[in-house]
Amino acid sequence: MPEPAPVTPAAAAAALTTAPHPAAPAAPASRHPARGRRVDPGSVATHAVLSLGALAMVFPFLWQLLTAFKTMPEAVRVPPTFLPEAWTWAAFEQVFTAVPFEEMLANSLLNTAGRTLGQLVFCSLAAYAFARLQFRGRNLLFALFLSVLMVPPQLLVLPQHEIMTKLGLLNSVPALFLPGMFSAFGTFLLRQFFLALPKELEEAARIDGAGPFRIFWSIMLPLVRPALAALAVITAMWSWNDLLWPLVVNTDPAKAPVSAGLISLEGQFMTNYPVMMAGSVIASLPMLLLYVLLQRHFVQGIALSGSKG
DSSP, X not given: OOOOOOOOHHHHHHHHHHSOOOOOOOXXXXXXXXXXXXXXXXXXXXXXXXXXXXXXXXHHHHHHHHHTTSOHHHHTOSSOOSSOSSOOOHHHHHHHHHSOHHHHHHHXXXXXXXXXXXXXXXXXXXXXXXXXXXXXXXXXXXXXXXXXXXXXXXXXXXXHHHHHHHHTOTTSSHHHHGGGSOOHHHHHHHHHHHHHSOHHHHXXXXXXXXXXXXXXXXXIHHHTHHHHHHHHHHHHHHHHHOOHHHHHHOOOGGGOOHHHHHHHTSOSSOOOHHHHHHHHHHHHHHHHHHHHHTHHHHHHHHHHHTTOO
């Protein structure tokens, strides 16, 4: 049998350069072929309805803001114009000369601060007592306390006016906020949060020697900050926009809040709408700022209140 011919180094190098390389593995085929994204008609309809609702809520404020920059003839023109033809700040200047607007703003701030701080203090104390303290007749007393919510506020105007008269507080700023420093709604809202807190926190604090007020102030109250923020925003907005009670207890424009001041801008035969809208814009800014600052806590408090206790 003949022997194979010896392989020379040149032939081996040529064989290595000409040998076919192994093919790269093919990419695995996608299990889910590309599909066109399908549009959900229900989602489109939901977004359309929500957009229309948002526009309906924003449009009055936008119209108010644009009217404040118009002149009086343009504001009463028919058909109306949406954008001002000539932008002017005259209405904002006239607001502070038509009524004592600075004093009314200060009165509104004092009224809102008094009511809000009062409710945060008294409602939190009452809510903690109803939620965590054990005493005879607690549930019955709380039911009677909540029954105040079924009484129309208009029925309380005359008795409260008599009390303010006997105290000599008519035509004064304290008469604006004293009756509003207590709230059954605020007590109920905070009580729901206190009920959801674990009892182990109180037991551990008692073992460390803390008393009831120390437990309330140092442990329980910081844990219900979302509810406090929600109550603060709700109370502040209600106090800032309140009109009936200030008209009952105050006849002095210097002691009236801004809500009553805006009513005085309405004339008997003709109303200067740009001036009234300018005053409304200025009066709206504090509440908008408050909501922006406390928005996160406010939304969290409202969202959690429905799942408490």
